[in-house]
Amino acid sequence: MARPKTPILSKPAIRAAALAVIDRDGLEKLSMRKLAQELDVRAASLYSHYGNKDELLTEISEEVTADIDVSGFDQDWREGLARWSRSYREALTRHPNLLPVAAAGPGRREEALRRADAVHGGLVSAGWPPKQATMIGASAKYLIVGAATQSFARGFDDDVRVYRDRYPNLTQAHRLPEHASEIDDASFELALTAFLDGLEGLFAQVTSGENEGSGEA
Template sequence: MLSVSGIRTAALALIDRDGLENLSMRRLAQELDVQAASLYSHYRTKEDLLADIANEIMAEVDVSGFDSGDWRHGLTVWARSYRAALAAHPNLVPVIAAGPGRREAALRRADAIHGGLVAAGWPARHATMIGASTKYLVVGAAINSFSRGFDADVQVYRDRYPNLSQAHRLSEHAAEIDDDSFELALSAFLDGLGQTFADLKRAPTAARPGGEGP
C-alpha cells in the first residue's frame, strides 16, 4: 500500500541516485509502479514533497548543544551535525539550504539557535549574523569536495605547476582532507567569534552594538 513514508523514501533514493533535477511526480510514480494521480492524494505538489523530505533529513541536525549555555559548544554541535546531514544527501542541498520558509521544524531550530546565542550574551544582530555565517560555512563544505576537484594524473601538474606537485594525491585522501579542512575552518571561525565576543564584553555598555533578531 502506498504511504507517505514510502513516497519520501523512494523520492529521496531517486534524488540521491539521479539528481534533484530528475525528480518529477511522473518519474516517482514510475519508480513506485503506481499512477501519478496516486501521489497527489498524499502530496499536493512536488514542492510539498521536497519540504517533507527536507524536514526528515534535518531532524538529524542537533541544536541541543545550546541548552548548556555555552555558545561555542552549541555552534560546534550544530555545525557538525548540519554538515553530516547535508553530506549524506548532497543532491538535496539546494532544497535544505534554501531557508526555513514556513517549515515548522526548521523554524524551531532557527529559534533555538538564535535564542541560545542571545541567552549566552550575544547581541541579537550578532546572533543573526553568526547563524548566517555558520550556514555559509556548512553549506560550502557540503556542496562540493575541494580534494576531489583535482586530477589523479601526476603529469597534469608536474611540469607546469610545481607548487602543486602533490595535487594528484588529493583525491585519494579526499574524505580525510575535506573533514580536516572543515574542522580547521570551524575552529578558526569559532576562535574569531571568541575574540569578537570578548571585545563586545569589554566595550562600554552604551557603545555595544545591538540590533534586532531576524
C-alpha cells in the same frame, strides 16, 4: 481469479522512493510522474498524499535534517554552534543532490524554524546582541553549506602528468582525491575552529562593553 495486487502507498514509502531518485539521478530529474513509475502506480495516486512536488520535498528535507543538533546551547554558545555546525554539515553531505532544498532558508518549515529559533535564542541568551546573533548564524551557515557543496580535494585530477613541470607547487596534487574525505573533514574542522576562536575574541569585546554599536536585529 485472484485480484491483482495494488502497491500500498504511504508517505514514508513515497519519501523514500523520491529520495532514492534524487540520490541516483539528481534533484532536477525528480517529477511526480517519474516517481509514480518508480512506485509502479498512477501519478494521480501520489496526489492523495502530497499536493505537489514542493510539499513532498519539504517533508523529505525535514526528514533528512531531523538529526541536526541544537542542544548544545544549554552548555555554552561555542558548544552549541559547534554541535549545530557539525551535525548540519553531516546531514547535508549524506544527500548532496538534495542540498539546494535542505540548505534553503527555513521559510515556513516547522522544524527548520525551530532550529533557527534555538540557535538565535541560544546566542542571545549567552549575551550576544540580537544583530550579531543573526550575523553569526548567517556566517556559520555560509561555512557549513560551502563545506557541503563540493569537495575541495576531489576537484583535482588524479593524473600526475597534469601537474608535472607546469605546476611545481602542486607536485602532490594528484594524490588529493585519494584522501578526499580526510582532507575535507579536517579542513572543515580547521575553518570551524578558526571561526569560533575569532568569535571568542569578539564576544570578550561585546561583554566588556567595547562594542556598544552592535545594535538590534
